[in-house]
Amino acid sequence: xRRKTLLCFARLLALGLLPLCLAGRAAALRLPPGEFxxxxxASRLSDPAGGTHVKVLGxxxxxxxxxxxxRFWAVRPFCSAAAESxxxxxxxxxxxxxxxxxxxxxxxxxxxxxxxxxxxxxDPGSRWHWWLFPFWFQGRDAQGRSYAALFPFGGTIHDFLxxxxxxxxxxxxxxxxxxxDEDSYQVLWPVFCRENSDRNDRFxxxxxxxxxxxxxxxxxxxxLWPIFNWVRYDHPGASGxxxxxxxxxxxxxxxxxxxxxxxxxxxxxxAGGGQSMGYMPWPFIQWSxxxxxxxxxxxxxxxxxxxxxxxxxxxxxxxxxxNIDRANESVHRYTFAPLWFSExxxxxxxxxxxxxxxxxxxxxxxxxxxxxxxxxxxxxxxxQARFRSLFLWPLRRTAPVEREYAPVWTIYQHxxxxxxxxxxxxxxxxxxxxxxxxxxxxxxxxxxEWSYDRETQSRDWALLKGFVGYERxxxxxxxxxxxxxxxxxxxxxxxxx
Numbered sequence: 001x002r003r004k005t006l007l008c009f010a011r012l013l014a015l016g017l018l019p020l021c022l023a024g025r026a027a028a029l030r031l032p033p034g035e036f037x038x039x040x041x042a043s044r045l046s047d048p049a050g051g052t053h054v055k056v057l058g059x060x061x062x063x064x065x066x067x068x069x070x071r072f073w074a075v076r077p078f079c080s081a082a083a084e085s086x087x088x089x090x091x092x093x094x095x096x097x098x099x100x101x102x103x104x105x106x107x108x109x110x111x112x113x114x115x116x117x118x119x120x121x122x123d124p125g126s127r128w129h130w131w132l133f134p135f136w137f138q139g140r141d142a143q144g145r146s147y148a149a150l151f152p153f154g155g156t157i158h159d160f161l162x163x164x165x166x167x168x169x170x171x172x173x174x175x176x177x178x179x180x181d182e183d184s185y186q187v188l189w190p191v192f193c194r195e196n197s198d199r200n201d202r203f204x205x206x207x208x209x210x211x212x213x214x215x216x217x218x219x220x221x222x223x224l225w226p227i228f229n230w231v232r233y234d235h236p237g238a239s240g241x242x243x244x245x246x247x248x249x250x251x252x253x254x255x256x257x258x259x260x261x262x263x264x265x266x267x268x269x270x271a272g273g274g275q276s277m278g279y280m281p282w283p284f285i286q287w288s289x290x291x292x293x294x295x296x297x298x299x300x301x302x303x304x305x306x307x308x309x310x311x312x313x314x315x316x317x318x319x320x321x322x323n324i325d326r327a328n329e330s331v332h333r334y335t336f337a338p339l340w341f342s343e344x345x346x347x348x349x350x351x352x353x354x355x356x357x358x359x360x361x362x363x364x365x366x367x368x369x370x371x372x373x374x375x376x377x378x379x380x381x382x383x384q385a386r387f388r389s390l391f392l393w394p395l396r397r398t399a400p401v402e403r404e405y406a407p408v409w410t411i412y413q414h415x416x417x418x419x420x421x422x423x424x425x426x427x428x429x430x431x432x433x434x435x436x437x438x439x440x441x442x443x444x445x446x447x448x449e450w451s452y453d454r455e456t457q458s459r460d461w462a463l464l465k466g467f468v469g470y471e472r473x474x475x476x477x478x479x480x481x482x483x484x485x486x487x488x489x490x491x492x493x494x495x496x497x
Contacts (some may be wrong), residue, residue: 002275003424004196005453019188019298025162026056027288032392035238037428037431037443037445037449038430038445038446038447039428039431039445039446040057040058040426040427040429041055041056041057041445042054042055042057042427043055043299043428045433047415047417047422048384048415048416048417048418048421048422048435049066049288049417049420050066050067050417051064051065051066051067052064052065054427055427057274058426058428059076059408059427060075060076060300060408060425061074061075061076061460062074062076062407070082070083070084070085071083072088072403074403074404075406076405076408077094077408078404078405078406079091079092079094079184079404080092080400080401080403082399082424083401084239084399086092087103087104088101088103088104089101089102089104089436090102090399090400092403092404092424094401094407095398095400095401095404097113097471098110098112099400102121102298103123105119105120105121105123106118106119106120106121107121113132113133113134113444114128114130114132114133115130115132116128116129116130116132117129117130117491122489125140125144126140127140127141127142129159130141134151134250135150136148136149136150136151137149137150137153137155137160137488138149138160141158141159142159145158147165149166149168150282151168151171151490152168152170152171152172153168153169153170154168154169154170154171154355155167155168156409157354160225162179163177163178163179164178164179164180165177165178166178171189172185172186172188172190173187173188174186174305175189179381181197181198181413182195182197182199182200182217183195183197184202188338190204191204191205192204192205192206193210194207198212199215199470200213200214200215201213201215202378205227206226207222207224207226208223208224209221209222209224210222210225215233217233218231218232218233218234218235219232219234225248226325227246228243228244228245228246229243229244229250230243230244230248231243231252233254237255238254238255238256238257239254239255240252240254240255241253241254242251242254243411244264244492246263246264247263248262248263249261249262249263249264250264252270254272254473255269256272256273257270257273257275257363258270258271258273260270263281264282266279266282266284266290267279267281267282268279268282271335273290275289275292276288276289276290276293277288277294283296283298284296284297284298285297286298286335287299288392290307290486292304292305292306292308292439292443294306294307298316299315299316299317300314300315300316301313301314301315302314302316302488306323308324308326309322309323309324309325310323310324310325311320311323317333317337318336318337319336319337320333320334320335320337320349321333321334321335328347328348329344329345329346329347329348329455330342330345330348331344331345331346332344335396338394339372340370340371340372340373341369341370341371341395342369342370342371343368343369343497344363344365344367344368344369344455345365345366345367345368346365346366347364348364366381366382367379367380367381367382368380369396369397371391371396372391373391373392373394373494374390374391374392374394375389375390375391376388376389376390376391377389377391379397383416383417383418384415384416384417384418385415385416385417386413386415386416387413388412388413388414389405389408389411389412390409390411391409391410391412392406392409394404397491405425411426411427412424412425412426416439419434419435419436419437420434420435420436421433421434422434427447429444429445430443430444430445431443432444437454438453438454438455439451439452439453439454439455441450445465446465447462447463447464447466448462448463449462449465456473456474457472457474458472458473458474458475459471459472460470460472465483466483467481467482467483468480468481469481476488
């Protein structure tokens with residue numbers, strides 16, 4: 001598919017009347033040829049992975065392309081946009097005020113609580129919707145039917161809150177929802193409700209009396225909610241009954257389990273199917289054994305083990321951990337919010353073909369990420385890695401923040417790809433580049449810079465961007481004075497590493 005990039009940052013409606021549209025395509029941007037480095041003022045340089053970046057005034061303006069030639073640009077801290085993949089692009093204007101994205105033929109824009117989505121930009125009759133939540137809803141569904149609604153006065157909304165269609169008049173006075181062949185009617189919601197279909201039978205005069213029957217599964221009823229509640233289960237192998245007299249006691253008796261409650265939800269004990277659990281009292285002490293092994297001493301400490309997921313907490317809600325162990329892969333996450341977060345992914349590599357049959361697999365760390373907020377962060381994927389400081393956004397890699405804001409507060413950054421590495425301080429005031437083991441360059445703008453390339457046996461240095469300088473390439477040597485004067489045999493022009 002042809003590379004597409006969304007650079008529509010905002011289609012703002014000032015007071016709902018004035019449109020402001022900033023549009024373009026990142027793929028259409030062209031980078032200037034050649035490399036140059038004028039520190040924080042302006043530069044065009046390649047990164048260790050092979051991408052190209054043009055920067056002006058430190059982090060404020062940037063145009064670039066990554067190693068896959070996917071384009072991006074930013075005018076920070078106001079707007080930015082990027083092609084995130086071959087068929088996905090995104091842009092933002094004063095995020096989180098405005099955000100826009102394309103995915104294949106889908107085009108969407110969010111401005112505050114206004115959501116506009118065109119599900120196929122190439123089809124004038126495609127499905128679309130514009131929701132100014134929670135007041136105005138308008139669009140066309142996949143069957144070509146148009147709808148509109150003004151909350152709370154009235155109208156129709158399609159494909160909303162898991163329902164195919166929702167109709168209402170002077171909410172909560174009257175409402176109707178439809179899902180497939182199931183119709184539900186509400187009057188003075190949540191007081192009166194009625195639904196009767198092949199699958200469901202629901203009736204409610206809340207809080208006096210009501211029932212919810214799903215044929216072949218259960219029959220749930222209440223009287224003087226939440227005081228009296230009872231249920232009958234019709235599942236083969238799990239049929240039974242249950243009741244709850246709130247807040248005194250409750251009991252559930254099914255073929256495969258049984259549970260008792262005292263002062264629900266504070267005290268509960270249940271057992272069945274090789275599993276037992278209890279609250280003593282909830283939420284402070286919770287435990288279970290069997291397929292789910294859990295013990296919580298909330299909010300101090302707790303753990304839960306279920307199949308291949310092992311998780312827990314300490315000093316809730318600050319500390320969390322989760323380990324996901326699948327065949328040949330595991331992911332480990334640790335959090336102490338908002339200061340610390342780390343995640344690492346491990347995979348078992350297959351032994352080489354010539355290895356003995358009983359050679360165990362070697363587990364390799366294929367990716368790693370951590371941040372110590374607000375000081376620094378580190379991430380690695382394969383042979384590419386990045387360390388940076390400061391790190392003022394407390395969440396892991398939020399794409400709009402990475403494009404629009406993070407470069408503004410990143411005063412030091414180290415990036416690496418294979419044997420190539422870059423270090424940058426204060427947006428290029430001090431820069432060190434290394435390309436493999438044979439070439440490198442260091443610059444302290446505008447005072448001094450020097451570089452070397454062992455393969456071509458070249459070396460050069462300059463003061464004040466060429467006020468005085470020296471260059472050598474093999475047997476050829478030259479001295480530069482006053483930027484324009486050159487003495488000796490000039491070395492051939494070459495790009496910076």
